[in-house]
Amino acid sequence: MQEPELHDLSDDSDYAASQLQQQQELKSMSRTDSGKKGGDNEPDGAEIVFVKDNVTIHPTQFASERISGRLRLIKHGALLFMTWIPYKEKTDCTAQSSSSNTKLSERDRNLYTIRAVPVTDIRSIRRHTPTFGWQYLIIVLSSGLAFPPLYFYNGGVREFLATLKQHVFLVRSADDANVFLVNDFQDPLQRSLSSLELPRAVSISNSSSTPTLASSAAQNDNSERTDDGSSSISQYGGRHGQKVHDPARDLSIQVLEKFSLVTKFARETTTHLLREIQNDGFLANDTKKQSQPLTNDNHETGLDDAQTVPNEISVTPDPLEFDKLTLVWGQPRQPPLGSEEWATFLDAEGRILDSKSLRKRIFYGGLEHQIRNEVWKFLLGYHEYDSTYAEREYLASVKKADYETLKSQWQSISPAQARRFTKFRERKGLIEKDVVRTDRSASFYDGDDNPNVTLLRNILLTYSFYNFDLGYCQGMSDLLSPILFVMKDESESFWCFVSLMERLGPNFNRDQNGMHSQLFALSKLVELLDSPLHNYFRQNDCLNYFFCFRWVLIQFKREFDYEKMMRLWEVLWTHYLSEHFHLYVCVAILKKHRAKIMGEQMDFDTLLKFINELSGHIDLDVTLRDAEALCVCAGENGAACIPPGTPASLPIETELLYPLQDENDV
Amino acid sequence: MSISRRRTLLKVVILGDSGVGKTSLMNQYVHNKFSQQYKATIGADFVTKEIQMEDRLVTLQIWDTAGQERFQSLGVAFYRGADCCVLVYDVNVLKSFDTLDNWHDEFLKQANPVDPSSFPFILLGNKVDIDGGNSRVVSEKKAKEWCLSRGNIPYFETSAKEAYNVDAAFLCVAKTALANEHDQDIYFQNIPEAVSETEQRGGGCAC
Numbered sequence: 001m002q003e004p005e006l007h008d009l010s011d012d013s014d015y016a017a018s019q020l021q022q023q024q025e026l027k028s029m030s031r032t033d034s035g036k037k038g039g040d041n042e043p044d045g046a047e048i049v050f051v052k053d054n055v056t057i058h059p060t061q062f063a064s065e066r067i068s069g070r071l072r073l074i075k076h077g078a079l080l081f082m083t084w085i086p087y088k089e090k091t092d093c094t095a096q097s098s099s100s101n102t103k104l105s106e107r108d109r110n111l112y113t114i115r116a117v118p119v120t121d122i123r124s125i126r127r128h129t130p131t132f133g134w135q136y137l138i139i140v141l142s143s144g145l146a147f148p149p150l151y152f153y154n155g156g157v158r159e160f161l162a163t164l165k166q167h168v169f170l171v172r173s174a175d176d177a178n179v180f181l182v183n184d185f186q187d188p189l190q191r192s193l194s195s196l197e198l199p200r201a202v203s204i205s206n207s208s209s210t211p212t213l214a215s216s217a218a219q220n221d222n223s224e225r226t227d228d229g230s231s232s233i234s235q236y237g238g239r240h241g242q243k244v245h246d247p248a249r250d251l252s253i254q255v256l257e258k259f260s261l262v263t264k265f266a267r268e269t270t271t272h273l274l275r276e277i278q279n280d281g282f283l284a285n286d287t288k289k290q291s292q293p294l295t296n297d298n299h300e301t302g303l304d305d306a307q308t309v310p311n312e313i314s315v316t317p318d319p320l321e322f323d324k325l326t327l328v329w330g331q332p333r334q335p336p337l338g339s340e341e342w343a344t345f346l347d348a349e350g351r352i353l354d355s356k357s358l359r360k361r362i363f364y365g366g367l368e369h370q371i372r373n374e375v376w377k378f379l380l381g382y383h384e385y386d387s388t389y390a391e392r393e394y395l396a397s398v399k400k401a402d403y404e405t406l407k408s409q410w411q412s413i414s415p416a417q418a419r420r421f422t423k424f425r426e427r428k429g430l431i432e433k434d435v436v437r438t439d440r441s442a443s444f445y446d447g448d449d450n451p452n453v454t455l456l457r458n459i460l461l462t463y464s465f466y467n468f469d470l471g472y473c474q475g476m477s478d479l480l481s482p483i484l485f486v487m488k489d490e491s492e493s494f495w496c497f498v499s500l501m502e503r504l505g506p507n508f509n510r511d512q513n514g515m516h517s518q519l520f521a522l523s524k525l526v527e528l529l530d531s532p533l534h535n536y537f538r539q540n541d542c543l544n545y546f547f548c549f550r551w552v553l554i555q556f557k558r559e560f561d562y563e564k565m566m567r568l569w570e571v572l573w574t575h576y577l578s579e580h581f582h583l584y585v586c587v588a589i590l591k592k593h594r595a596k597i598m599g600e601q602m603d604f605d606t607l608l609k610f611i612n613e614l615s616g617h618i619d620l621d622v623t624l625r626d627a628e629a630l631c632v633c634a635g636e637n638g639a640a641c642i643p644p645g646t647p648a649s650l651p652i653e654t655e656l657l658y659p660l661q662d663e664n665d666v
Numbered sequence: 667m668s669i670s671r672r673r674t675l676l677k678v679v680i681l682g683d684s685g686v687g688k689t690s691l692m693n694q695y696v697h698n699k700f701s702q703q704y705k706a707t708i709g710a711d712f713v714t715k716e717i718q719m720e721d722r723l724v725t726l727q728i729w730d731t732a733g734q735e736r737f738q739s740l741g742v743a744f745y746r747g748a749d750c751c752v753l754v755y756d757v758n759v760l761k762s763f764d765t766l767d768n769w770h771d772e773f774l775k776q777a778n779p780v781d782p783s784s785f786p787f788i789l790l791g792n793k794v795d796i797d798g799g800n801s802r803v804v805s806e807k808k809a810k811e812w813c814l815s816r817g818n819i820p821y822f823e824t825s826a827k828e829a830y831n832v833d834a835a836f837l838c839v840a841k842t843a844l845a846n847e848h849d850q851d852i853y854f855q856n857i858p859e860a861v862s863e864t865e866q867r868g869g870g871c872a873c
Contacts, residue, residue: 199865257720338733425759429759429761430684430685430734433684433685433706434684434685434706435705437703437705437706438705438706440702440703441703448707462856472706473734473736474684474706474732474733474734474736474737475706475708477706478708506735510736511739512736512737512739512740544743546709546710546743546744547709547741549708549709549710549740550708550709553706553708553709558705604743605712608710608712609711612709666684
C-alpha cells in the first residue's frame with residue numbers, strides 16, 4: 001500500500017538476474033536501476049553497486065506507521081557502504097492527518113535512517129523468509145547493534161546478498177543456513193555459537209523448515225509475489241490461523257531478531273543522530289530526558305561500552321542474554337499532552353474526530369494533570385469520542401440523577417433493616433475497613449474524618465449495589481482512589497469507575513478467572529519473549545506467576561508514586577498498541593531483572609519478595625519503552641497468547657458475568 | 667548440642683478475615699512498629715526475623731496474605747511448606763471468629779501437610795485494646811473452647827497497637843513450629859524443650 005507508484009514488477013527480473021549470479025549482469029542492472037531513479041548525488045568516485053526501492057521498516061505493528069526507503073550499496077574506493085534512506089514525507093498521504101503525527105513520523109524517519117555504514121562493520125546478516133509476508137533481513141553490526149528488520153517489499157534479498165558476496169567475504173553460518181557471516185575468518189561454527197547470539201535450540205529446530213537457497217527458489221518467489229501487493233491487513237489480521245508450521249518457533253526467531261536490543265552505545269548513537277538532525281526545542285528536550293535513564297541502566301548493568309557486552313554475560317549462556325540491555329525500539333517518551341494541544345483534537349462542538357491520534361499521543365506522552373478529569377472520561381469509555389459538549393453535559397445530569405437513585409438504595413436501609421441484612425452489613429464493614437487504609441498518606445485522603453474518604457465509601461457501596469453480584473472486593477478501593485482524586489465529583493467518579501470495572505471487574509470474580517487468565521497469558525508471553533526466563537520459572541515452580549498478582553490486580557497501583565501511576569494508567573487505557581499492554585509491562589519489568597532473578601537463583605518465595613520490594617523502584621519511562629518494544633515484537637503472536645475476553649478486554653458477552661457461589665463471601 | 671547448631675527456617679502463615687490485624691501483628695513483632703495506615707494486603711508478602719531459640723538460630727519467615735475469602739484460591743501457592751499457621755480474629759467482630767473454622771480447614775486443604783491432625787495452629791484474638799475491651803463480642807472463654815475443640819490450639823489475646831502479648835505469641839509460634847519440625851525429623855526428637863520464660867503458662871502456649 002505504501003508508495004504504490006513504486007510497486008513496479010521488477011521483482012521477477014531481479015530474481016531472474018540473481019539466479020544467473022553473474023557479476024556483470026548485476027552491475028548493469030544496478031546501474032539501470034539507479035539511473036532510472038536519478039537524483040543520487042553521490043560524491044565523485046562513488047559507485048552504486050546495488051539499489052533497491054521499497055525496502056521498509058515496521059516501527060510499530062500499524063501499517064500506517066511503516067517507513068519505506070531505498071537501500072543501497074555504495075562502493076567508494078576500496079570500501080563498501082550500506083545506506084537506507086527513507087522516502088520524503090510527501091509520498092505518504094496517510095500521515096498528513098495531523099501535525100503531531102507528521103512530526104512524529106518524520107522523527108522516526110530520521111531515527112531509523114542508515115547513513116553509510118561500512119560493510120566491514122557488519123558482523124552478520126540474518127535472512128528471514130516467512131511463509132506469508134515479505135522477506136526481510138536483520139543486519140547485526142559488530143558493535144552488537146542491530147538495525148530494524150528491513151522488509152524487501154519488492155524482493156531482492158538474494159540479489160542483495162549476491163552483490164555483497166562479490167565485495168566482502170560472506171559465509172553461511174554452519175548452524176543456521178539463514179545467517180550470513182560477514183568478513184568472518186574464524187571458524188564459522190565457533191563464531192556462530194559464541195558471538196552471533198542465536199539460540200541454538202531455535203536454529204537447530206529451524207533448519208528443517210528453512211528452505212535452502214538452492215532448493216526453494218520457486219517457493220520464495222511464490223510467497224513473495226503473493227504478498228507483494230497485499231495490504232497490511234493481510235499481514236496482521238488475516239494471517240491468523242493460516243500458519244502451516246509451528247508459529248512459536250518462528251516467533252522466537254523473529255523476536256530474537258526484531259529485538260535490536262541495543263546498548264548504551266546504540267542509544268547514544270541514535271540520540272546523537274537525533275540531535276544532529278533535528279534541532280528544534282521539542283526534540284532537544286526529549287533527548288535530554290532520554291539520556292537520563294541511561295545512567296541508571298548503566299549502573300544496573302555495569303556496562304560502559306557495547307564492546308564489553310559479550311564478556312559481561314554471567315547468568316546464562318543463552319543467546320537471549322542481550323535482554324539485559326535496553327531496547328531501542330520503544331520510541332522516546334513525549335511531554336504530556338497539555339490543554340492547548342488537547343483543544344486541537346476537538347471540533348467546534350466538542351467531538352474528537354481522530355480518536356486514534358489522540359490515543360497515540362497519550363500513549364507516548366500521557367496527560368498534563370489539569371486535563372485528566374476531562375480526558376480520562378474518554379479513555380475509560382464513559383464518554384463517547386464522537387459526543388458533543390452538549391451531549392456530554394446532558395449525560396452528566398442524567399447520570400447524576402441515576403447515581404443518586406442507586407445511592408439511595410443503600411442509604412434508605414434503616415438500622416432495623418440492616419440488622420436483618422447480614423450481607424449488607426458485612427459488605428459495608430469491608431468497605432469501611434478498606435477506605436480508611438487507602439492512600440491515606442496522600443493529602444487528598446489524609447487526616448481524620450476526611451470527606452474524600454467518605455466519598456470513596458459511598459461510591460464503593462453504591463457500586464456494590466449497582467453490581468450486586470460482584471459486590472466489593474479488596475483492590476477496588478485502590479482503583480477508585482485515583483479516579484476520585486482526578487474527577488473530584490462523586491457521580492462522575494462513580495460512572496468512570498463503572499466503566500473501568502467493565503474491563504477489570506473479572507479481576508475480582510469469585511472464581512478468580514479474570515486473574516488466572518491474565519497470569520496464564522503472562523506466562524505465555526514470557527515463554528514467547530524470553531524463553532530462558534520461562535524455562536527458569538518452570539524449573540523453579542514459578543509458572544503460576546502469583547508474584548505478579550498485585551501488579552495485575554490493581555494495574556501497578558502500588559508500584560509507583562501517585563503521579564507516575566496515573567501516567568501509567570492513562571497510557572494503558574489508550575489501548576493503543578494492545579488492550580493487554582499491562583501484560584507487556586509485566587514482561588518488561590521481569591526482563592529488566594532477569595539477570596538478577598536467574599543469577600541469584602531466586603526461588604518462588606525470594607522472587608515474590610523481590611517483586612514486592614521493587615515497588616517504588618521501577619523506572620516508568622524505561623519500562624514503557626521496553627513494553628512497547630516487546631508488544632511490537634510479539635505482534636500477532638503475542639496477541640495469540642492472550643485468550644479472548646482476558647481483562648482488560650471487555651468480557652465476552654455470552655458468558656455469565658459473575659457466577660454466583662460462595663455464600664460466605666461478601 | 668553441636669548437631670543443632672544450624673540455621674533453621676520456619677515458615678509461618680498468618681490467616682484470618684480482612685482487617686483483623688494480620689499485617690499489624692506481623693509488623694509489630696518484626697519491626698516493633700504500629701501504623702494506622704497499613705494498606706489492605708494484596709496477594710501476599712512475608713517478612714523474616716531471626717531469633718535465638720536455646721542454642722540455635724531460627725529464622726522465622728512470616729507470611730501475610732490477603733484476608734478476603736475471594737483470594738483464598740491463591741493459598742495453594744502461599745501455604746505450601748508451612749511449619750505453623752497463625753489464625754487471627756478480631757475480638758470485636760463476631761464474623762471474624764465465626765470464619766475461623768473456614769480458615770482452619772481451608773489451610774489444611776491447600777497446604778496439604780503430611781499429618782493434618784497434628785499440624786500446629788495458634789489462635790490470636792487481636793484488638794483487645796479497643797474501647798478498653800468494652801466492645802468485644804467474643805469472650806476469652808468462647809475462644810478457648812474453640813481451641814480445645816480443634817485439638818488444644820494455643821491461644822493468645824493480643825493488641826498489635828499496644829504491642830501487648832505479641833512477642834509472647836510469636837515465641838510460641840516459633841516453638842510450636844520448631845517442635846513440629848522435630849517431630850518430622852527423628853534426629854531432633856530428643857532435643858529437650860526447655861521452656862525458660864515464665865510469662866504465660868496461663869496465657870496459652872502449651873509447648
